[in-house]
Amino acid sequence: MHELGRLEDLPQDYRDQLTRLNLVPLWPNLRSVLPPQVPSRNTRPTHWPYTTLKPLLMQAGELTPMHKAERRVLVLANPGHGLENMKASPAMYLGMQLLLPGEWAPAHRHTPNAVRMIVEGHGATTTVNGEKCPMERGDLILTPTGQWHEHEHSGSGPVVWLDVLDLPLMYYAEVSYAVEGERQTVQPGRGDEVYAHGGVVPTSYFERGRAEYPMLRYPWREARAALEALAQTQPSLTCVQVTYVNPDTGHHIQNNLGYYAMMLRPAQQLRLPARSPSQVFHVIEGRVDVAVTKHAFGLAEADTCCTPGYEAVTLTNRSTTEPAFLFVADESPLHRKLGVYEVRS
Numbered sequence: 001m002h003e004l005g006r007l008e009d010l011p012q013d014y015r016d017q018l019t020r021l022n023l024v025p026l027w028p029n030l031r032s033v034l035p036p037q038v039p040s041r042n043t044r045p046t047h048w049p050y051t052t053l054k055p056l057l058m059q060a061g062e063l064t065p066m067h068k069a070e071r072r073v074l075v076l077a078n079p080g081h082g083l084e085n086m087k088a089s090p091a092m093y094l095g096m097q098l099l100l101p102g103e104w105a106p107a108h109r110h111t112p113n114a115v116r117m118i119v120e121g122h123g124a125t126t127t128v129n130g131e132k133c134p135m136e137r138g139d140l141i142l143t144p145t146g147q148w149h150e151h152e153h154s155g156s157g158p159v160v161w162l163d164v165l166d167l168p169l170m171y172y173a174e175v176s177y178a179v180e181g182e183r184q185t186v187q188p189g190r191g192d193e194v195y196a197h198g199g200v201v202p203t204s205y206f207e208r209g210r211a212e213y214p215m216l217r218y219p220w221r222e223a224r225a226a227l228e229a230l231a232q233t234q235p236s237l238t239c240v241q242v243t244y245v246n247p248d249t250g251h252h253i254q255n256n257l258g259y260y261a262m263m264l265r266p267a268q269q270l271r272l273p274a275r276s277p278s279q280v281f282h283v284i285e286g287r288v289d290v291a292v293t294k295h296a297f298g299l300a301e302a303d304t305c306c307t308p309g310y311e312a313v314t315l316t317n318r319s320t321t322e323p324a325f326l327f328v329a330d331e332s333p334l335h336r337k338l339g340v341y342e343v344r345s
């Protein structure tokens with residue numbers, strides 16, 4: 001690939017004229033925006049151990065009352081993107097959120113799509129557009145774009161969950177905003193009960209309208225059982241993984257990010273191919289070693305890490321007797337919509 005002209009090669013008066021007219025010569029910058037073979041990536045392999053994060057999150061509960069926080073969150077920021085930008089990857093924001101007994105995180109709605117992966121505790125609920133969703137460890141709860149949501153804790157002990165949002169994408173597109181609201185009136189019925197059995201969905205006779213997001217809570221017990229059944233019935237299957245989908249359409253549960261549950265058999269080592277999207281791995285049960293590029297992380301329960309796109313990732317279950325279970329998020333739906341999704345090896 002031949003060398004292109006540099007900005008310094010241009011006369012200063014010419015460069016000054018371009019600047020005054022808000023013009024930029026492309027050729028000195030072409031290689032930086034269109035690098036050969038592999039994109040430039042700021043996402044660094046990063047590990048957030050829960051044992052070191054949790055004490056600081058609990059301290060935040062002591063230092064900042066809910067009315068001063070609205071959402072009491074520590075953001076899992078990737079240093080490659082700059083901590084102030086609050087990104088885990090180009091399109092994913094991660095935050096560890098705390099709700100204490102008796103607290104209410106007030107209702108609001110916003111343009112970014114969000115999900116909650118419950119890390120620990122019980123007795124809290126998230127109400128989304130009037131549907132009250134219990135929050136138990138390993139459950140996945142949706143708060144899609146534009147939907148009212150609030151969190152309430154009537155139990156004992158702290159409840160913690162991992163937030164995953166497409167906030168960086170919305171912010172980049174200059175469409176990110178929030179609206180505050182009043183406490184919601186809880187409506188009867190829950191989507192996770194209506195769609196509780198695989199392969200059976202409500203019949204769309206007459207005027208029954210289909211909600212855009214018919215299922216807001218995905219109980220961990222159901223996802224875990226599906227993984228165990230998959231592993232048992234297909235012992236030769238290399239990657240035991242299920243995708244969280246909209247039960248009416250079979251598509252990903254949200255617009256831009258994909259969400260999955262994965263099981264590693266005892267002592268299993270799994271190599272995931274190099275794909276274009278960045279990925280997030282969060283351990284629900286067990287201990288997992290993650291290797292990517294020259295980095296290696298030992299993940300315990302509730303630990304989280306992210307890996308950049310275009311790099312293969314190797315996962316190893318450290319237990320020789322028990323399976324390990326992970327929650328995985330990635331940017332593949334966005335990449336497919338953009339037409340740039342690819343698998344390298």
